[in-house]
Amino acid sequence: MSILEVKGITKAFGGVKALDDVSVKVEENTLMGIIGPNGSGKTTLVNTITGFVRPDHGSVVFKGKDVIGLTPYRITNMGIGRAFQMVKPFFHLPAYKNIVVPLASPRVRASSGGRFGDKDAVALDVLEEVGFERDSSVPYKAASVLPHGYLKRLELARLLALKSEIFILDELFSGLSIAEVTSIIPIIEKILLDGKTVIMVEHRLKELFRIADKVIVLNYGKKIKEGPPKEILEDEEVKKAYLGVEV
Ligand SMILES: Nc1ncnc2c1ncn2[C@@H]1O[C@H](COP(=O)(O)OP(=O)(O)OP(=O)(O)O)[C@@H](O)[C@H]1O
Numbered sequence: 001m002s003i004l005e006v007k008g009i010t011k012a013f014g015g016v017k018a019l020d021d022v023s024v025k026v027e028e029n030t031l032m033g034i035i036g037p038n039g040s041g042k043t044t045l046v047n048t049i050t051g052f053v054r055p056d057h058g059s060v061v062f063k064g065k066d067v068i069g070l071t072p073y074r075i076t077n078m079g080i081g082r083a084f085q086m087v088k089p090f091f092h093l094p095a096y097k098n099i100v101v102p103l104a105s106p107r108v109r110a111s112s113g114g115r116f117g118d119k120d121a122v123a124l125d126v127l128e129e130v131g132f133e134r135d136s137s138v139p140y141k142a143a144s145v146l147p148h149g150y151l152k153r154l155e156l157a158r159l160l161a162l163k164s165e166i167f168i169l170d171e172l173f174s175g176l177s178i179a180e181v182t183s184i185i186p187i188i189e190k191i192l193l194d195g196k197t198v199i200m201v202e203h204r205l206k207e208l209f210r211i212a213d214k215v216i217v218l219n220y221g222k223k224i225k226e227g228p229p230k231e232i233l234e235d236e237e238v239k240k241a242y243l244g245v246e247v
């Protein structure tokens, strides 16, 4: 069953068509990758799904409900969680307090029946899930002093805390070492095992293709290809769009 259906989305910024009639169905409990050269519309598509950008045409249907026109806050509370390409933590707050914030959201309060025990302790549990060493000082450090790898993990922790149904990860792997990516992949696999749906925008194709069920390719705002990773790898048009990039 499709948990999310994007239908005929078009969005222009001045003369630039960032998205041109893009449609895609995302099946529940699968991982869909979105790839494409720089400026091909990937983040704009994520922004449209999550309410940050209002498209000129088209609809985005999440579990049967059109979310176009709803605020990002509402959409997040419905269960679509989004990690930012440019991480946006509360820099002055300790890492674990960054996770207390989503734990206090209406969505989580509703799902825990109003009683959630100690939010700080839950936040530390969630951070441990994404690789913050519990008995170290790292969870207590201000986000502003955390290394990049931890800030990316913090984005993931925020979506876990929100009990998101769809995790949309915009370039989660960017700036991470192979070792860091390798350690994050099992966390994503666990999210899938828990029945969630994952959408990943990625330039790290090798790693993405290992875990994706299907991939869509954007080029100049158009969806030029959709299919399982193996088909995408062998597609001539995709190779051309990625000219100079090793697939
Ligand atoms: N708010 C905006 N105002 C004007 N133009 C924009 C805006 N957002 C995106 N664009 C333009 O739309 C096009 C698509 O941008 P988008 O950020 O979606 O690309 P992307 O595929 O995510 O690229 P990258 O791989 O570099 O992150 C680009 O030409 C970009 O300059």
Ligand SMILES: [Mg+2]
Pocket: 042, 043, 044, 085
């Ligand atoms: Mg982008």
